Amino acid sequence: MSANKPKLLIIPGDGIGHEVIPQATRVVNWFADNRKIAFDISEGELGVGSYNKHGKTMLPDATLEKSFKSDAILFGAIGGDGYEDIPIDVRRETGLLALRRKLGLFANLRPVVAYDELLDASTLKPEVIKGVDMIIVRELSSGIYFGEPRGIEDLGNGVRRGYNTMSYTTPEIHRVLRISFELARARRNRLCSIEKSNVLETSKLWREEARKIAREEYPDVEFKELIVDAGSMELIRNPKQFDIIVTGNMFGDILSDAAAMLTGSLGMLPSASLSEPDKNGRRNAFYEPVHGAAPDIAGRNIANPLAAILSFAMALRHTFETPDEADLLERAVRDTVARGVRTADIKGTATRAVSTRQMGDAVIESLDRLNA
Ligand code: IPM
Ligand code: MG
Numbered sequence: 001m002s003a004n005k006p007k008l009l010i011i012p013g014d015g016i017g018h019e020v021i022p023q024a025t026r027v028v029n030w031f032a033d034n035r036k037i038a039f040d041i042s043e044g045e046l047g048v049g050s051y052n053k054h055g056k057t058m059l060p061d062a063t064l065e066k067s068f069k070s071d072a073i074l075f076g077a078i079g080g081d082g083y084e085d086i087p088i089d090v091r092r093e094t095g096l097l098a099l100r101r102k103l104g105l106f107a108n109l110r111p112v113v114a115y116d117e118l119l120d121a122s123t124l125k126p127e128v129i130k131g132v133d134m135i136i137v138r139e140l141s142s143g144i145y146f147g148e149p150r151g152i153e154d155l156g157n158g159v160r161r162g163y164n165t166m167s168y169t170t171p172e173i174h175r176v177l178r179i180s181f182e183l184a185r186a187r188r189n190r191l192c193s194i195e196k197s198n199v200l201e202t203s204k205l206w207r208e209e210a211r212k213i214a215r216e217e218y219p220d221v222e223f224k225e226l227i228v229d230a231g232s233m234e235l236i237r238n239p240k241q242f243d244i245i246v247t248g249n250m251f252g253d254i255l256s257d258a259a260a261m262l263t264g265s266l267g268m269l270p271s272a273s274l275s276e277p278d279k280n281g282r283r284n285a286f287y288e289p290v291h292g293a294a295p296d297i298a299g300r301n302i303a304n305p306l307a308a309i310l311s312f313a314m315a316l317r318h319t320f321e322t323p324d325e326a327d328l329l330e331r332a333v334r335d336t337v338a339r340g341v342r343t344a345d346i347k348g349t350a351t352r353a354v355s356t357r358q359m360g361d362a363v364i365e366s367l368d369r370l371n372a
Pocket of ligand 2: 254257
């Protein structure tokens, strides 16, 4: 891996992205120094800060160009102060959604793992969440987020109408189902597809196609289906029943925030977004914490960097294909929380919370110890 170092593009973005990504970057550098996985690192801009600087766009051409050339992108967050003031079409066409779409990132993997040590940080009962270990696969580049027509129109007499289109084509359904079945096979072999097929045509098609793929290509995987209202209840009532969940763009957005509470905090949720492989098997890959810019706590050095750090662990697993390093980093994060190190969001019954930077220190300490 030395002659041709893999290219890692780092984009802090907005808000707490500027606090959590530097901690993840320290971890990246730790791997270069201690495990000989060096990266060719560059930085990029995306978000409100970038818009304020350049005007017109949140996604400068330079970032877009680098994005296409990188093997993986590690991203912080977008949004916060000033986001609402940017015209909605500029946000759509030049923001995070545009980048997801341009890179063809159709599969968004959001692992939800409840650590025993953090059971007291959740508002849910420990016996309900103990042992939770699932991945929500959210379709990310289509559905109602991108469907046309869309808009707000004036109907006259002071009446306006807002509308969006939810749509999925069969190839879009097939590819996200297949990647989810493959993930299930590599884990506990259970897949649950969540949609709203009792009401929506889009979901009816989704269900028909999902059943066909289950029957014809993955008869060995235990396949289940839930309607999204019941599915959201089951997620909270008995989350341990789930191994892999696959769902559409908007349902996945909602379900994954709800699922965050199973882990105690949104600050614990990493994600990976992948495109289809090209002819060389290379996928565009985008790694980001699920939490967002969190403007209410930005700039205070209290945000939890673990989701960003765990997102880099996902990059080690899914892009750089170094599973030992991914395991090591995940063990280091677990070790850190097992030692009682807590940022405010996962403080639970602990007596004190550490800063973002101190949490980064603690993960590096755990890495050093586990690597010794
Ligand atoms: C997410 C976020 C984004 C989404 C926002 C920031 C556009 O909530 O990644 O879950 O809705 O996809
Ligand atoms: Mg969301």
